[in-house]
Amino acid sequence: MTSRPPLDVLIRRVDPDVPLPSYARPGDAGADLRTTESCELAPGERVVLPTGVSIALPEGYAAFVHPRSGLAARCGVALVNAPGTVDAGYRGEIKVIVVNLDPREAVRFERFDRIAQLVVQQVEKVRFQEVAELPASARAEGGFGSTGGHAAVDVGSGGSAGEQTGGNRYASVVSDREGQ
Numbered sequence: 001m002t003s004r005p006p007l008d009v010l011i012r013r014v015d016p017d018v019p020l021p022s023y024a025r026p027g028d029a030g031a032d033l034r035t036t037e038s039c040e041l042a043p044g045e046r047v048v049l050p051t052g053v054s055i056a057l058p059e060g061y062a063a064f065v066h067p068r069s070g071l072a073a074r075c076g077v078a079l080v081n082a083p084g085t086v087d088a089g090y091r092g093e094i095k096v097i098v099v100n101l102d103p104r105e106a107v108r109f110e111r112f113d114r115i116a117q118l119v120v121q122q123v124e125k126v127r128f129q130e131v132a133e134l135p136a137s138a139r140a141e142g143g144f145g146s147t148g149g150h151a152a153v154d155v156g157s158g159g160s161a162g163e164q165t166g167g168n169r170y171a172s173v174v175s176d177r178e179g180q
């Protein structure tokens, strides 16, 4: 099997001392990102951590900031927006939005700890072609547990994705409506 040569991605250190993102093992999909700031997160607390690097991806690519499974399993650390999307045109410092989901324990990060991993992928740019009817498919409109295995979520008529029936358990996104 022939493997493709690696893609060259331009990178700039915002923090001159930060180690560059690197793959821990051959075959890894994600290159580990480090934080340049130390911090302590109380249970439930979130923080935006700098990584000390910015990149210039070729057009047609995006980078995705994924959580590290070990941190999630051991400490309950998650990324609020996982996976974070780094656009090809973004030249700012890559940031990581970390949350401590452990109900009891604080979590501490030291400078240069590995906090997330960056997966670079080719992405399609699409042209949306509006039609009155979409072509038929086996799944049709079935979603959210429609194949069984657990109680299907009733999203109701006009309900937003993920809305729970019988309660107001979804967060309002009012502040995001300006851009629509």
Ligand SMILES: O=c1ccn([C@H]2C[C@H](O)[C@@H](COP(=O)(O)OP(=O)(O)OP(=O)(O)O)O2)c(=O)[nH]1
Binding pocket: 065, 081, 083, 084, 085, 086, 087, 088, 090, 093, 094, 095, 096, 097
């Ligand atoms: O985990 C992340 C996610 C995003 N970004 C940067 C790169 C990305 O190109 C930019 C914008 O991200 P996104 O499009 O997800 O955020 P938005 O809220 O839609 O902001 P914008 O209005 O700037 O697109 O922020 C990060 O550094 N880390």
Ligand SMILES: [Mg+2]
Binding pocket: none
């Ligand atoms: Mg955006």
